[in-house]
Amino acid sequence: MKRIVLLLAMLSIASVVPCNASIISVGDVVLGNSWSQGFNESGVGNFDLVAVKMLSAGDSFETATHSGFSDGSWALLYEDTTPAPIIASASGTSTNNLTWNIKFTGTSSDPLNFVFVAFNGETIAESANADWNGSAWNITLGTWAPTRSELVPEPATMALLGLGVLALRRKKA
Numbered sequence: 001m002k003r004i005v006l007l008l009a010m011l012s013i014a015s016v017v018p019c020n021a022s023i024i025s026v027g028d029v030v031l032g033n034s035w036s037q038g039f040n041e042s043g044v045g046n047f048d049l050v051a052v053k054m055l056s057a058g059d060s061f062e063t064a065t066h067s068g069f070s071d072g073s074w075a076l077l078y079e080d081t082t083p084a085p086i087i088a089s090a091s092g093t094s095t096n097n098l099t100w101n102i103k104f105t106g107t108s109s110d111p112l113n114f115v116f117v118a119f120n121g122e123t124i125a126e127s128a129n130a131d132w133n134g135s136a137w138n139i140t141l142g143t144w145a146p147t148r149s150e151l152v153p154e155p156a157t158m159a160l161l162g163l164g165v166l167a168l169r170r171k172k173a
Contacts, residue, residue, distance in 0.1 A: 018065070023116055023128045025137045026099060034062040035108040039138070042097040044125040047118040048146045051089035051151040052102060053144060056113040060084035063105035070099040078153045089151040094120070115144035122148050 022043035030036045041050060054060055063087035066076050074092030079085045084105060092098075104112065111134050116124045127142035 001011075008099045022126055023130070023139060025139070029108045030101075031108060034103055034105050036062075036067075036098060036101045036103040037132075038068070038101050040097070040099045041118055041126070042098075044118060045120060046094045046096050047098075047120045047125045048087060048094040049091040049119040049148065049151065050098070050100075050115050051087065051117050051119075051146065053087045053146075054085075054112070054114045056111070059110075059112040059114075060086055060105050061088055061114075062105050065103055066090040066100055067103065068101040070097075070098075071095055074098065076101070078151060087151070091152070102149070108132075117144055117146065117151075119148050119151075 011118040023039055023041045026038040026040050031078070041047065046067045051110070052061065052065065061079075063079060063081060063085055064076050064087050065079055069075070069090070069092065071092055074090055074095075077089045077091045078087075080087040090100070106112075112132050114130050116126075116128045116130060117124055124145060128142050129140050129144075131140075
């Protein structure tokens with residue numbers, strides 16, 4: 001019965017969502033010390049990078065923000081973790097259909113708002129605004145238009161991050 005109600009709720013939300021907003025929530029919210037929601041991106045053609053940016057004050061994504069990709073080549077690429085993730089990106093082999101989880105801090109009863117983009121190379125394939133009212137998603141056409149370079153770490157930054165991880169591992173040993 002719960003699945004039927006969820007399906008009807010998703011269908012009613014989908015009827016309000018503009019055609020250009022092709023990211024949809026899938027499945028039930030997963031609760032724990034934080035919470036997560038599955039999402040599916042399709043219908044915008046090929047894309048090879050997705051990113052999210054938290055808009056609501058006081059809210060953030062959980063580390064690791066993106067996980068559980070339906071395509072094994074996809075992985076978390078970048079997280080701004082100061083002091084908690086506000087922006088995160090993931091990338092992989094170019095695809096036209098991807099399902100994955102996005103993880104949020106706090107509880108699922110609190111409202112939040114984030115924006116989402118999907119890139120195909122340097123071009124934005126989609127921008128969507130996702131509003132959670134504490135019990136359901138409303139996903140509409142977004143206006144966030146970052147450049148790809150804002151969402152992909154520079155090679156020098158990655159090298160420094162790698163050195164830091166190695167230093168921490170040696171210190172623990």
